[in-house]
Amino acid sequence: MSDDLRTERKGQLLAVKDLPTLPKVLEEVTRLLEDPNSSSQQIAKLISRDQVLSAKVLKMVNSPIYGFPGRISTIQHALVLLGFNVIKGLIISSSVFELMNTSMVGLWEHSVGCAMACNIIAREAGFKEPEEYAVAGLLHDLGKVIVALQLPSAKEEIDVQVREEDLLYLEAEKKVLGFSHDRINAWVADHWNLPLNLKVGIAGHHRPVTAQHYPKMACVVHVGDFLVRTLEVGSGGDDLVPRLDPDALALLQLDLSQLDTVLDAMLLEIEGDGLSMGLG
Amino acid sequence: MFFQSLWPGDEVEWTVFQRGPMALEQVFNAPPDLLLVDDDLPQLSGATLVNMVKSENVYRQLPVMLCLSAESPLETMDFHSVEMDDFLVFPVSALEARSRLSLTLHRASRELDANPLTKLPGNTSIIQRIQDLIDRREPFALAYVDLDHFKSFNDKYGFSRGDEVLMMTARVIVNTIRSFAGKLSFVGHVGGDDFVFILTPDVVEFACQRIVESFDSIVPHFYDQDDQERGFILSTDRKGALQQFAMMSVSIAVVFNADARLKHYGEASQIAMNLKKKAKSIPGSSYVLDRRQE
Numbered sequence: 001m002s003d004d005l006r007t008e009r010k011g012q013l014l015a016v017k018d019l020p021t022l023p024k025v026l027e028e029v030t031r032l033l034e035d036p037n038s039s040s041q042q043i044a045k046l047i048s049r050d051q052v053l054s055a056k057v058l059k060m061v062n063s064p065i066y067g068f069p070g071r072i073s074t075i076q077h078a079l080v081l082l083g084f085n086v087i088k089g090l091i092i093s094s095s096v097f098e099l100m101n102t103s104m105v106g107l108w109e110h111s112v113g114c115a116m117a118c119n120i121i122a123r124e125a126g127f128k129e130p131e132e133y134a135v136a137g138l139l140h141d142l143g144k145v146i147v148a149l150q151l152p153s154a155k156e157e158i159d160v161q162v163r164e165e166d167l168l169y170l171e172a173e174k175k176v177l178g179f180s181h182d183r184i185n186a187w188v189a190d191h192w193n194l195p196l197n198l199k200v201g202i203a204g205h206h207r208p209v210t211a212q213h214y215p216k217m218a219c220v221v222h223v224g225d226f227l228v229r230t231l232e233v234g235s236g237g238d239d240l241v242p243r244l245d246p247d248a249l250a251l252l253q254l255d256l257s258q259l260d261t262v263l264d265a266m267l268l269e270i271e272g273d274g275l276s277m278g279l280g
Numbered sequence: 281m282f283f284q285s286l287w288p289g290d291e292v293e294w295t296v297f298q299r300g301p302m303a304l305e306q307v308f309n310a311p312p313d314l315l316l317v318d319d320d321l322p323q324l325s326g327a328t329l330v331n332m333v334k335s336e337n338v339y340r341q342l343p344v345m346l347c348l349s350a351e352s353p354l355e356t357m358d359f360h361s362v363e364m365d366d367f368l369v370f371p372v373s374a375l376e377a378r379s380r381l382s383l384t385l386h387r388a389s390r391e392l393d394a395n396p397l398t399k400l401p402g403n404t405s406i407i408q409r410i411q412d413l414i415d416r417r418e419p420f421a422l423a424y425v426d427l428d429h430f431k432s433f434n435d436k437y438g439f440s441r442g443d444e445v446l447m448m449t450a451r452v453i454v455n456t457i458r459s460f461a462g463k464l465s466f467v468g469h470v471g472g473d474d475f476v477f478i479l480t481p482d483v484v485e486f487a488c489q490r491i492v493e494s495f496d497s498i499v500p501h502f503y504d505q506d507d508q509e510r511g512f513i514l515s516t517d518r519k520g521a522l523q524q525f526a527m528m529s530v531s532i533a534v535v536f537n538a539d540a541r542l543k544h545y546g547e548a549s550q551i552a553m554n555l556k557k558k559a560k561s562i563p564g565s566s567y568v569l570d571r572r573q574e
Contacts, residue, residue, distance in 0.1 A: 067397075067447030071501050080494045081448065083455035195501075213505075 006178060013150050013184055014191050025050040026091055033088050043087070044076040048131075051111045051138045052145065056090055057082065058135070059192035069193040074131045104148055109234025111138050113270070117224035120265045125220070125252045133220045136201025140221050141236060142188060143181025143202075144169070151177075162238045169237035170206060182206050209247045219248040227263060233270065283316065286378045300324025307333060307342070314385050315344045317364075319353060327362045334363035343388035345381070397443055398450040400469035406476050409466055410545045413478070417540035420464055421484035423567075424533045424552045425453060425491070427473040428560060432525035436515045437504075445502050445528065446473060452494045453477055456487055481536050488532050488567035495530045496565050503527070531559035532567035 029046050032038040047053050054075055061078040062069050072078050079087060118137030122130035148155045154176055161172035173180035182203050189199035197214040204211040204218030205225055211218040226244045229236060249259070284294050295312070297303035300321045307315060315333065319326035326346050333339050346367040348354065354369075366384045368377060393402040401409075413420050427449065434442035450469060457465045457477050466478040479487055500508050507513045517523045533555035535548050542548050551570055559568040 066451065068444040068502070071444065071448070072498070073501070077494075077498050077501075080455055080498065081451040083451070083458060085458075 009151070009177065009179075010187055013146050014187060015150065025053060029053070029091055030088070033084055033091075040076065040079045043084075044074075044079050047079075047087075048075045048115065048134065048138065049112055051108070051142060053091070054135065054138055055142060055188075055192070057087065058194055058198070060086065060090060062193040062195065064193070070195045073135055073195045073198045074129065075135065076131065104144060104237065106235030107141060107144060107237065110228060110236050111141055111234070113228040113231070113233035113266075114138065114140060114221070114224045116269055117227045117262070117266055118220050120262050120269075121220050121223055121227075121252070121254070124258055124262050124265075125216075125254055127216065127220075132197065133201070133217065133224075136198055136205075136217055136221050137224045139198070140185070140202045140205050140225060141181060143184030144237060146184055146188065147173070147177070147181065159237075166240075167238070168240050168242060170242070172238075180206075206242070208245060209251055215251060219245075219251050222248045223252065223254075223259075227259075227266065231263070231266065231270075282374075283377070286374055286381070298322075300326075300329045304329065304332060308336075308339070311339060311342050313343075314381065314388075315342055316347060316381075317344060318347045320349060327357075327364075330362055330364045341388065341392040343384045345384055395469035395471065397446060398469045400450055400454070400467055400475075402468065403470060406468035406470065407545050409468070409478065410548060413464075414537065414540075414542050414545065414548070418464075419481055419536070419538050421479050421481040422535045422537070422548055422552065423477050423479070423484060423488065424470075424535075424549075424556055425449075425475040425477065426531055426556065426560075428529045428531055428565075429525050430473040430528055432513060432515045432517075433503075433528055436513050441502065445499065448498060448502065449473070449475065449495065449530070452491060452498065456490045456494065459490075460487060481538065484534055485567075485569060488534065488569075491532065492530055492565040492567065499528050526563070529563075529565035531556060531562070531565070533559050534567065534569045536570055 025046060029043060032043050032046060047057060057075060057078045058072065060066075061072045061082050066081065072081060082090075115134040115138035119130045119134040122133035127133065147158070157176045158169065158172045161167055161175055162169055165172070167175070170180045170182075182205065186199060186203035188194075189203060197217050200211045200214040201217040201221045204215075205221035208218035208222040209215055222245060225236070226242060228234070229241045249255075254262075286292070295306065297306065300323055304324075317326045317329050321329065330344050330346060333342060333344060343365045344363075346362070346364045348367055348369045351369055354367075365388060366380060368380060389404075393404045394400065395402050410422060427445070430442065430445065433445065450467075453475055454467050457467050457479060460479055460483045464478055464480050466476075468476040470476055477487075503513065512524045512526055514522055515525050533552045535542075535551045535555070537548070555568045555570055559566050562568075
């Protein structure tokens with residue numbers, strides 16, 4: 001692909017101003033915001049389940065207007081810093097449509113599942129602030145949503161490639177677009193001033209150990225993505241399971257028995273939390 | 281004169297000069313609340329006079345309005361170089377002139393007292409607010425917030441990183457205070473790493489807890505990764521020796537005004553300063569409440 005075409009496509013993708021958000025989450029968050037007894041933890045938890053709303057909140061709190069770009073990577077902190085008025089405004093102004101649900105069936109469950117997996121992995125590995133890893137897990141396929149929204153015809157072509165050639169979604173993206181969602185994630189992270197650790201997590205999850213900074217972030221998302229696909233929670237756009245990079249496990253200093261512990265914890269949470277209930 | 285007829289003489293006092301240079305001397309010696317400049321002056325043009333006043337930092341807060349006799353000068357006016365606060369084009373109705381003068385006066389007091397970084401109200405507004413509550417004999421809780429180890433952070437990372445921390449602190453305080461809705465809630469920025477907030481006495485302790493919690497969990501993200509993991513920074517102290525400095529924390533001192541025991545703003549700040557020493561002597565984030573109210 002020529003550089004010109006790539007720049008043009010990048011421009012089209014980044015022109016995304018109003019990413020859609022899911023109406024169900026919107027209603028719930030609005031209800032909590034209006035209830036004086038609700039806590040910011042409850043609201044943060046709810047917002048954390050919607051990757052589009054999460055991305056918007058993080059984009060806003062990391063914008064230069066607030067004076068500390070690239071510093072905040074958890075929703076809970078973003079809520080404290082933005083305040084409920086801004087959150088309310090953000091939600092009200094959000095255009096609501098279900099495109100994501102219809103054009104990428106199962107991606108939402110896949111993303112929420114991956115967030116949960118990353119949280120558990122980070123805790124198992126003994127990292128501080130497991131929520132940050134969860135945010136990266138939640139947003140790791142954001143690039144796929146953006147392509148579906150901004151370049152719908154390319155999205156269709158990718159789907160055809162996945163079906164007919166039995167490719168990984170990632171490979172099909174490269175064939176059709178010349179680049180894949182991890183690259184788009186990096187662009188979006190820069191465009192929105194997201195903190196470097198988040199950027200690495202969402203842009204590096206397919207080549208985790210090559211990350212220069214915060215390689216552990218990329219490794220956690222890589223392993224989380226693998227596990228959630230193995231458990232077949234939701235869908236990342238294809239039916240294949242990407243290869244697990246053993247170097248990623250080594251870098252996290254996790255052995256296979258610990259991975260079992262993670263899987264058990266995930267299964268428990270999926271049952272207890274009813275991840276697929278009322279969704280999709 | 282037109283302007284003198286706008287308000288009764290006992291409310292607004294006007295001093296009129298025919299020539300720019302004479303006016304300047306008076307303005308510099310005894311600045312008025314508002315300066316009205318005719319664009320068409322002998323010797324010194326209105327725009328030049330405006331700029332002479334505005335170029336001096338001590339007179340910058342003086343609101344200046346330019347009076348034009350026709351719209352035409354506006355076409356060539358460079359608003360970047362003529363630093364007036366507003367203008368009037370004659371002929372103008374009495375109502376409009378009166379309203380525009382009031383607006384300019386109020387806008388100036390709002391804008392100029394605000395802290396340039398956080399845009400929170402500054403000292404003048406803070407003192408006014410507190411004195412007003414004291415005068416009305418209303419019970420309130422007044423909290424002084426400042427950061428521990430801010431200076432060593434600033435020294436190591438530079439002032440723009442320090443400003444980030446101040447912006448974050450301001451947001452944490454504002455949003456925490458705002459979540460306790462009520463007519464009393466107020467947040468001001470004294471300057472540097474000193475902030476003030478006012479709340480009703482019954483919720484203030486809970487607010488302090490929330491501020492401490494939020495600040496402590498957010499502030500590590502403002503350090504470089506290695507310092508964050510180490511849990512302290514290495515920086516030189518006042519004598520130039522390398523020293524370990526703990527992560528930044530908040531100290532809050534709370535003064536209560538119950539049974540109208542405070543008579544003057546100075547009393548409140550005096551008590552708070554003593555309490556603050558106590559709060560700062562406690563390592564990490566802490567708050568101290570003035571319990572002498574009973």
